Amino acid sequence: MLAARADTLQSVELADGVEIQLRVAGPAVRSMAYTIDLLIRVGIDIGSALLAYWFLPGMIGEEMTNGLLLLFIFFMEWFYNVLFEAGPRGATPGQKSMGLRVMSVTGGPVTLAQAVMRNFLRVVDFMPAFYLTGIVCMLFTKRFQRLGDLVANTVVTYADPPPAITPNVEVRAPRRAPPQVLTREEQSALLQFMERAPLWADERRIELATLAEPLTQAPGMEGLRRLCGMALWLQEPEEKRGTPPPVKGAPLFRS
């Protein structure tokens, strides 16, 4: 028997006893973000080299240009990630485009020190070549952390909130209390059913409602109606005063 179900949410208990859940991001999406950043960096390096050799040698000489360019590339390599991750967004352009951001494991924004630490340790994660250490480490740690993340106490998480899949639909069903006491999980399944049912075909709704027949004690359409009524009751046991405003969207029941 397993202790816990596999999930992508990682709970973190904060110092004051509050538990928060981080939506940590794994190696696949992070390597995509890294690839985008790499392309951006290389593009900027090449562009600045072209510009520099266009203008600078006439002004400050060939060797000076080489030196300046090498300095610039050095700073790009070492501080591109640091500056972006310690910034207000907490994400490099690549991470931003994949919907990621860097966080402290406590769920707060990363400090400059953390950003420096996790990025300077890329050298270790890169070893022996092409991030072998980092990726293997990411695959086998619970929060998908590479060595730099482990040292700096950071995680990479999804920045955007989970997509809202709930269309606004008016459910016309008589409110009714479930005949039996339902567990938390079952209550949540009922609510999920009512919210997402408009996304499915009629047959699928009835099929699912039929599965819940031991609860509704009625087959087919009547079962669906009762199930929705119970979900409404779970949402709000008492009828609201006044009629709710009409909501746009497909009706759950065809008349």
Added chain:
Amino acid sequence: MRLEDMTVTLRPRQPWEAVDLGCAMVRRDFGRLMALWASTVLPLWIVVCVIFRDMPVWIPLVVWWLKPLYDRVPLFFLSRAAFGVRPGFAETWRAWPRLMFTNFLPALLWRRFSFIRSFALPAQLLEGLRGAAANQRVKTLAMEGGGSGASLTFAFSSIELFLWLGLMSGTYDLLPEAATPDWFGIFQAFDFENTIPAGFLWWGAGCHMVIITLIEPFYVGAGFALYLNSRTHLEGWDVELAFRRMATRLTAAAALLIAVLFVFGIQSPAQAVAGDGAAKVVREVLKDPEFEIHKVKTQRWKPDFPEKKEDDKSDTPYLTAVGDISQVLFWMIVVGLVTWLVVYLVKNRHLFISRGVSKAKVQAPKVLMGMNITRESLPDDIVAAARAAWAAGDVKEALSLLYRGSLSWLVTRRRVPITDSDTEEDCLMHVVGAGQQVEADYFRHLTGAWVQVAYACLPTSDAEMNVLCDQWPFVEKGGAA
């Protein structure tokens, strides 16, 4: 198998999060997976190595090509582990021939280059469909998550390639001299046959197998999780499982089989629509008022006569320009005038500030050059008192009275800005600066006489004294001070 033992949390996720779920599933059971992998895939690799023992350069390609066969082992394990039943060695071995030969030809030939290989595999292997039905099913599922399946393949094949290179460059220094290629020969002479020793090729193939062993289970797990996510979105699989669990709890019914679960997808409505009467169903659905196409026609009234205003503008553009310029000029002048007015008022504000304020501000001195000049310290009729002193022969007292009296008047009535540190010369300059011509002339005359008497002890003539007394100007008009 009991549904309560579900070991994965299903909920509608974003695609990349579903991929992460797959990685988490694989990580949890990585040890067991490796054991199964070693007992099923490793023998296959040994066979490959024996067949290609003389051409080790082909081994990585063959090993790569046969990947769809290996994929089935982790998938078999994961699809059961998700419901809390982890197959052991015996079960896996019994299933292995069937797993390997199910659809193996299409998988190794035309489906080998499918971008959604790991995403489609669960549908092809677990749902037991064949041929066109299987293809249709994969297409249906790919509506939700197919693109992510392709991105997943891209991400994992890049990871695999670079980790392979990484492992090779990391262990290159450990190779014996006999196994290291002659790089100079490769790049200068393009002689591949004699410069790359077989040991190097075997080592490369070995590194490749290590990396595939490491990465491929994660790739399969990620594809499986994407498949689960797709069914969660399309069919509400999480809700279905929760309802089944609830039904089991409420009726205390017997357990169900995994096969039933996966096959259930066949009866899903999307599948039913794709049957014989598809066109008919489509027509029926399109009859629904929701699909009615509404067109809104808006008519805009246009006047018959030409619009005067616009014509004026278009005919005489220079006039409007002149108008614009003169308007700008007008406003510039207005702003300039207002500014000048404000500056003038601020500069000359003392002219407009009322007396009461200045009275409080300017403190008239009471003692000047050691002399009391308050009005109270002087006699009522200064000139008469001076004449009396003169008649008594006290020249200094007479002139002093006149001088003090004039200063008193000038300081209190004329508000000449004399301060108590001023000398006779300063007082005179202030009085001249105050601009009262008659008083200034008289005061100059008086100051000269007073200075001569007070400091040089030079006597003043009777005539001069008379003039000073007669010309005394510091009198209120219409009455004596």
